[in-house]
Amino acid sequence: MWNWLPHGLFSRRQRGDDIDEALWTATLKAYGFLASLTPAEQHFLRQLCGEFLAEKQFHGAQGLVITDAMALSVAAQACLPLLHLEPKAQPAKLLRWYDDFVGIVMHPDEVVAAREVADDFGIVHNYDEVLSGESMDQGPVMLNWHDVARSDATAAEGYNLVIHEFAHKLDLRDGQGNGCPPLPHGFLGTTSAAAARAAWLAVLQPAYDGFREQVIKAERFSGTAPWMDAYAAESTAEFFAVACEAYFVQRERFTQEFPPLRKLFDAFFDRPIF
Numbered sequence: 366m367w368n369w370l371p372h373g374l375f376s377r378r379q380r381g382d383d384i385d386e387a388l389w390t391a392t393l394k395a396y397g398f399l400a401s402l403t404p405a406e407q408h409f410l411r412q413l414c415g416e417f418l419a420e421k422q423f424h425g426a427q428g429l430v431i432t433d434a435m436a437l438s439v440a441a442q443a444c445l446p447l448l449h450l451e452p453k454a455q456p457a458k459l460l461r462w463y464d465d466f467v468g469i470v471m472h473p474d475e476v477v478a479a480r481e482v483a484d485d486f487g488i489v490h491n492y493d494e495v496l497s498g499e500s501m502d503q504g505p506v507m508l509n510w511h512d513v514a515r516s517d518a519t520a521a522e523g524y525n526l527v528i529h530e531f532a533h534k535l536d537l538r539d540g541q542g543n544g545c546p547p548l549p550h551g552f553l554g555t556t557s558a559a560a561a562r563a564a565w566l567a568v569l570q571p572a573y574d575g576f577r578e579q580v581i582k583a584e585r586f587s588g589t590a591p592w593m594d595a596y597a598a599e600s601t602a603e604f605f606a607v608a609c610e611a612y613f614v615q616r617e618r619f620t621q622e623f624p625p626l627r628k629l630f631d632a633f634f635d636r637p638i639f
């Protein structure tokens with residue numbers, strides 16, 4: 366019980382205050398989806414970033430040097446989904462959503478990973494998979510700077526690599542990557558964890574099924590390609606991660622495309638306290 370004394374009891378400086386003012390302002394300006402937050406949200410995001418940067422370790426791969434600006438850019442995008450989550454307004458406790466790992470490995474660009482799978486007949490197939498990033502339960506997050514640096518430009522498409530990988534972390538928080546993060550008590554008026562999960566899936570599953578069908582039609586029968594990244598059709602876990610990207614960086618279009626999902630995500634992510 367060494368940590369019984371609450372942080373901040375003796376007017377401890379908040380960790381967000383340690384972030385350089387000019388760097389913080391430049392980071393907000395660099396990304397439209399951060400610049401459009403309210404001043405109160407930006408202030409709280411800064412506190413979250415302070416905690417994030419104190420807890421996480423960045424590693425540059427292939428000789429990439431991680432500057433303060435790069436680390437802050439990742440921190441701000443990674444912490445964006447936490448802004449209104451439970452427990453509200455407590456930066457250190459909110460960072461527990463991400464406390465199953467410490468390391469963030471940043472590559473300069475996409476990575477080609479050699480994969481090996483055995484089929485039903487035991488024949489081993491080797492193939493290369495191009496990865497923009499990766500997130501595993503209890504493991505480090507892998508990102509590539511090329512995509513992170515273009516986050517403002519790619520927001521129009523609803524694409525955001527950092528939010529994608531950290532949405533997986535939220536989803537994996539209960540040990541299972543299935544598109545349903547652990548939900549707060551009483552979520553959508555439910556009275557049990559099972560009912561909350563059922564309420565979540567009652568919205569997510571049909572949205573996923575409809576999207577998947579649209580992707581298949583587009584690929585096989587030259588139908589209209591859906592707006593959101595077709596990769597979301599891989600699984601409900603990927604659908605959740607891709608939908609989170611769109612929800613946070615291109616909310617207007619996301620709402621047009623997935624009205625029920627917008628309401629579901631609002632209930633989870635966006636219950637304002639400010």
Ligand SMILES: [Zn+2]
Binds near residue numbers: 529603606
């Ligand atoms: Zn993914």
